[in-house]
Amino acid sequence: MRIAWGPQYELGILVIDQQHKRIVDYINALDQLVGLPDAYQGVARILYDLVDYTESHFSFEEALMERAGYKETDEHHNVHRKFTMRIEALLRSSENGEDVAEALLQLLEKWLLHHILEEDRAYADEVRDFINSIGRERLGGWVNDNVRKHFRVS
Numbered sequence: 001m002r003i004a005w006g007p008q009y010e011l012g013i014l015v016i017d018q019q020h021k022r023i024v025d026y027i028n029a030l031d032q033l034v035g036l037p038d039a040y041q042g043v044a045r046i047l048y049d050l051v052d053y054t055e056s057h058f059s060f061e062e063a064l065m066e067r068a069g070y071k072e073t074d075e076h077h078n079v080h081r082k083f084t085m086r087i088e089a090l091l092r093s094s095e096n097g098e099d100v101a102e103a104l105l106q107l108l109e110k111w112l113l114h115h116i117l118e119e120d121r122a123y124a125d126e127v128r129d130f131i132n133s134i135g136r137e138r139l140g141g142w143v144n145d146n147v148r149k150h151f152r153v154s
């Protein structure tokens, strides 16, 4: 396993933690395929799903920050956008037949974990307070609607 998910990566916001863990699951699945003979199709598929899921997660996360009134949402959005441009460049190289799986794994591993531990942690208290103040049940409907809105697959 490339990344062992653990409590050190949890923000205490269930829906976000589940999405982060899912990205880590994708990274581990991709890592297992890389280097296997005839893995090209499988790698291409996971690569695509991983990028798609990560981008969906970013827009969901931004919507949640905005809903919670987090002041640094725009800055966080810019961080996401820069990263999205990097992974999309890799995806395009992959579509052109280049083997980018290892480069993408390294980028995600390094960037994502740093991002969760630093920038995401910066919004966690405020968003958690917001969720507690309106009540988890009341947020449930919003979460369902926005998962449907931002994710192609949930």
Ligand SMILES: [Fe+2]
Residues within 6 Å of the ligand: 061, 076, 080, 115, 119, 120
């Ligand atoms: Fe983020």
